[in-house]
Amino acid sequence: NAGVTQTPKFRILKIGQSMTLQCAQDMNHNYMYWYRQDPGMGLKLIYYSVGAGITDKGEVPNGYNVSRSTTEDFPLRLELAAPSQTSVYFCASSSYAGTSGGDTQYFGPGTRLTVL
Amino acid sequence: GESVGLHLPTLSVQEGDNSIINCAYSNSASDYFIWYKQESGKGPQFIIDIRSNMDKRQGQRVTVLLNKTVKHLSLQIAATQPGDSAVYFCAEKAAGNKLTFGGGTRVLVKP
Secondary structure: OEEEEEEEEEEEOOOOEEEEEEEEEOOOOEEEEEEEEEEOOOOOEEEEEEOOOOEEEOOOOEEEOOOOOOEEEEEEEEOOOHHHHHHEEEEEEEEEOOOOOOOEEEEEOOOOEEEO | OOEEEOOOEEEEEEOOOOEEEEEOOOOOOOOOEEEEEOOOOOOEEEEEEEEEEOOEEOOOOEEEEEEEOEEEEEEEEEEOHHOOOOOEEEEHHHHHHOOOOOOEEEEEOOO
16 A cells, blocks of 8 residues: 555745645545644644545635545645745545544655745 | 643653653543654654553553643653654544644654
């Protein structure tokens, strides 16, 4: 298994541009998450999904959109990039909440985004 | 809101010594806790977890202790090695499957 994969690894955007950060997992996990991590800080939840077709906002959803058309993929969309969105973005997945080991979230390698 | 925090932002430890990383949490309803290790340029990596019905759990060279009375979580690393240098995050889970992360502690291992 590749686990959780993310593309691209790095990206520089100009203010107002849009882009999609890709995330895929091959572990057949129901739950998927997007976090952002600012320098020297912890992770903040942007959006999450409990299954295909179901998404919900996290702590910092403004400026982002998500979709979950399949179990495997959970893309994150930035419509109008702003300098405040400069961060490292991590995607994660977990199986079923409450089951043995189901709460553990497995993370991808991250996408480093700079908005100039 | 409820939050998870850490007492020490940076911990310097001599190679071979034991490390202790502390974490305070405020949500008494949290029933699951995880420690993650994050190396530079990489995503967080699962180290060890513990459920609220336990007070201690051991892994390979790591032990997590949970004190629900004072809402305190700690990670002990035995015989710290250079490869243990990283940022360590604690996280807690209450309702649903959303984790709340602390701010992180950087561990620096001195040779």
